[in-house]
Amino acid sequence: MSRAEDAQRLQQLHDQIGADLLGYFARRVEPREDAADLLSETLMVTWRRLDRVPADDEGARMWMFATARRVLANWSRGQRRRNALSYDLREHLATVALPVANxxxxxxxxxxxxxxxxxxxxxxxxxxxxxxxxxxxxxxxxxxxxxxxxxxxxxxxxxxxxxxxxxxxxxxxxxxxxxx
Structure with a gap:
């Protein structure tokens, strides 16, 4: 496929499945605004692997939801890592004597x-x-x-x-x- 055909295919997938994917993410993340970022990431993965997306509508939908699920899992792992690091830092700062401002x-x-x-x-x-x-x-x-x-x-x-x-x-x- 040419680049223009790829762009058209991605637009078609977004039009058909984008709202459903956005809802999928919005029901699973907090804050809900992160759902748009996750949809964007899913579309980026789709763009990079467009040759692997099945041609039929139901196959494409299943493929994109499977991709969305992996994107969400990566995001969740990242959130847990950030939260753990923040917690560790807060614990450390609680034990460190900070200089008193005169x-x-x-x-x-x-x-x-x-x-x-x-x-x-x-x-x-x-x-x-x-x-x-x-x-x-x-x-x-x-x-x-x-x-x-x-x-x-x-x-x-x-x-x-x-x-x-x-x-x-x-x-x-x-x-x-x-x-x-």
């Missing part, structure tokens, strides 16, 4: 979040995730010289923001010392 840490987080997106991500990769500037540049798909320039601008901006945050506290304590 005023200074909150000031730093605020100052970093105020940076332009490209500078913020670079600073976070370097200081919070432990990457070097060249490695962060590679992750961000930019040149090392561009990353170094962004890093310098971010440092200047952060220094100014954090010195402004700390300044009122030191002025207040100085004023108290002068009045007493």
């Amino acid at each position: 005023d200074q840490a909150l000031d730093v987080r605020q100052a970093v979040s105020a940076l332009p997106r490209n500078q913020r991500e670079l600073i976070m990769l370097v200081h919070w995730d432990g990457f070097t500037i060249p490695a962060a540049a590679q992750l961000l798909k930019t040149t090392v010289s561009t990353a170094r320039g962004r890093y310098q601008r971010a440092k200047i901006t952060l220094k100014a923001a954090l010195s402004n945050t700390a300044a009122p506290t030191s002025k207040t304590s100085t004023a108290k010392v002068k009045t007493s």
Whole structure:
């Protein structure tokens, strides 16, 4: 069959069986919106193996439902794996002592979040995730010289923001010392 004939055959199968398959999935998955993704996956498998789909309508219907059943089984296994990993991570995080945020840490987080997106991500990769500037540049798909320039601008901006945050506290304590 030509590519156009294949496309026409797939469209015909979708028109004849698609609504039934969507219902099949919708009755079996939660959230129901995942049913559309599963139908799409079933149609992708059908497209790749169109030469194996029986020519008669009932045979094609049976073949597509068998394919849908396998797609659903794969999806279910994936869901169970993701849920198990999430559970394990939640259990681990429950036992790990997380750092307590103090005023200074909150000031730093605020100052970093105020940076332009490209500078913020670079600073976070370097200081919070432990990457070097060249490695962060590679992750961000930019040149090392561009990353170094962004890093310098971010440092200047952060220094100014954090010195402004700390300044009122030191002025207040100085004023108290002068009045007493």
